[in-house]
Amino acid sequence: MSLLSMRQLEKRYGQQVVLERMNAEVAEGEFVSIVGASGCGKTTFLNMMLGIEPPSRGKLLLDGKPIPQEPGEDRGVVFQRYSVFPHLTALENVMLGEEFVQARWLGRVWGRRRRAINDRARAMLAQVGLEHAAAKYPHQLSGGMQQRLALAQSLIKKPRILLLDEPFGALDPGIRRDMHQLLTDLWRRHHLTIFMITHDLTEGFSLGSRLWVFDKIHHDAQAPDAWGASITYDIQLDRQPAGVEQRVSEMIYPPGREA
Ligand SMILES: Nc1ncnc2c1ncn2[C@@H]1O[C@H](COP(=O)(O)OP(=O)(O)OP(=O)(O)O)[C@@H](O)[C@H]1O
Incomplete structure (x- = not known):
């Protein structure tokens, strides 16, 4: 059985559809990096995993059961700003x-x-x-020591699952590299399943085992809230075709669209 199952998962706030048609299975031990344009619903997804936001529709299952609607010791979390x-x-x-x-x-x-x-x-x-x-x-x-x-x-x-919301976003590049090595070591040593949001595509492509791209399938300029983001790319990182990082970059951060 998958550790995590999403079936037609949807999240709305009032009239605004943030996430929709989210379907995926994640096995124990995977390390999923999540990228996507600002405001596309990445933190909202992590909040649903944490149990502080309920799904609006569809299923979000942990070990085949709905995720408890409260944070639990099985799900650890680290935010971009130091939470100590x-x-x-x-x-x-x-x-x-x-x-x-x-x-x-x-x-x-x-x-x-x-x-x-x-x-x-x-x-x-x-x-x-x-x-x-x-x-x-x-x-x-x-800053790096505080994140450690x-x-x-x-x-x-x-925890079985580690939820990371831009954990290295505030750190200098040299320190980030050290943190990447540390996180990779901890992932293996503690047999963790990790979900990590990042704005740094290179980080997303070089860390972990899988990359999700969140993006809207439909854009309607007249009704921007009518459509939510889905997982538009689900990439196994040991099997990525050549040039995929460039294509993802152009999709998420096209000229004129804010990163
Ligand atoms: N509690 C809330 N109530 C109402 N709207 C919300 C709430 N939380 C998030 N939103 C809205 O949901 C959308 C997605 O927000 P979210 O923070 O998940 O995006 P994000 O992809 O993490 O963005 P960023 O990359 O900038 O951190 C935004 O339009 C945001 O305003």
Whole structure:
């Protein structure tokens, strides 16, 4: 069975159709990059995966069942802007993720249990290359380090699915390359299924296993809200035909259309 199934999935806000006729199957362990013009509904799709926006019509199934309408530990998320807590150290930020989960069952976590969480959080920080920054506060970390911390904070909860909304959009190119390597390592090591929005086509084509292009099939200048975007290209990245990146680029970012 697929991990994720979309069948005639549709999302509207009032009269505005944002996404429509979304059909796809995603297996456990895939890494799907999502590209598309600004405003075409990429974040809306991630919000449906997260369970904070319900589908308007059609099916969005996880393990054959509708996605729960609330965020869950099985789905971790990292946003473009750093989503860590400023008043906690790096170590405390990572510990907090697991403390939340355990405290739900046990109340405040102390003693041996807390030391075990501390050990796991330190090991997680080491995996993202922040072992020397455990005692630092987020404002003392660079942008790349803060995103490493956000990844550690998500991964400590052992999600099956990682949802990334432009996670490297605010970083310099050199740092992005390091983050690409890190994300590829974490994907493999933790057997994750990843959905990542990016505006950088080269990033979309070079990371992960599959690329989705969101675009409208119908455009009506008189009624721009009447049609939503669908998955117009679904590309297996180990089997991409020559020139496809250029064609996708021209489709999403034609001259005169804003990126
Ligand atoms: N909660 C909401 N209520 C009403 N309209 C919304 C809501 N969230 C998103 N929209 C609309 O849905 C459309 C898609 O927005 P979304 O943020 O998903 O696009 P996007 O592809 O992620 O854009 P970008 O690349 O610029 O981040 C936009 O027209 C937006 O105004």
